[in-house]
Amino acid sequence: MAQQVESEWAKQVLEWWIEHADAALLDGRTSREHAFCSSGPATDKLLARELQTRRVIKVVLKLAKVDALVRPLSQHNFVELQTGLDLARRALGHLATAAETAQYITGSSAPTMAADSLHPLIWDSAARLWSDEHHGAAVQRAATFLNAHVQDLTGRRDLSDSALMAQVFSLNPAEVGKPRLRWPGDDVDLTVKAMRSGMLQFSQGCFMAIRNPATHGTNEATAQEALEQLAVLSTLARWVDHCELIEVSPVA
Incomplete structure (x- = not known):
């Protein structure tokens, strides 16, 4: 912004x-x-x-x-x-x-997006680094906080990043110790099914294609590139907010 x-x-x-x-x-x-x-x-x-x-x-x-x-x-x-x-x-x-x-002199009428209107989890974690112009580090920190948020929701601290996303958004039924985050709705509804399948792939892509390069890459992202990546993470964070936690209790 x-x-x-x-x-x-x-x-x-x-x-x-x-x-x-x-x-x-x-x-x-x-x-x-x-x-x-x-x-x-x-x-x-x-x-x-x-x-x-x-x-x-x-x-x-x-x-x-x-x-x-x-x-x-x-x-x-x-x-x-x-x-x-x-x-x-x-x-x-x-x-x-x-x-x-x-x-x-008139400029573009294209809409603009304020960074502080992103999901609070994403922007609050990135803001300080962003203000110091460490854009890649801001993206990495935002992704780290999103990862930790999903771990907290599901209790799956044994996994992280794309492996965590593959488990919590898996289309397979929940198991003991393996809860799922599910987009709410009827299981046979085509839109609901599409959202669940899309979130599974989208979430893994976020961590493989955004967090990993930000963490291990050597090329600093431009401000525009980093802002777009924060927007992608914000989209996933908002979807997570809408999901229901599906858990299976152990048999007594």
Whole structure:
């Protein structure tokens, strides 16, 4: 999900940065001579708000990454501010003209999906890693929590991942120590039968094709790929919520 920021607050953040960075570069002079200045109290104030301002710029300009706005130089005790100042001005300009631009440039009308509207089990487990931009790890953690949830529901802690799914969604009757998760409905209903068969295959595919690569793979998923994978896991989690637990008690 693309992050958003409240525009008036973002303007205040950017305006503060521009004002104080300009003042630091002037350093008491009437005109600016350099794109850098000496480190000191003025730059310390900027450093205190540097991370916040970087995040605002990143969201406003929809950038994948924003480098440091206060950049130490190798010689003497100087820091370079002009690059960050230019970015802040660009972001502030975007906020000022965004509404006007939207009147004349129309984008896609395709629906969007908020990540925090995914099944709570999936998003709550993934959110922190996602916010740190560890998208593959977020998918892996979400799948791990879903696996644990199914284990808790069925008591089958002797199995995990696709082997667990093969057992709990098996179309065979439940046995002692081998409960099933069943899509509710009449056993002869074609839609019910299709859901049960589909969940058996779908659930195994989730863990073989999503969790395993996220856990053992070396290629980091893009944000879009990871979001789509979280949506798949969310679908399975919602289906699990609808299932009935079928158990067989041991004979006394």
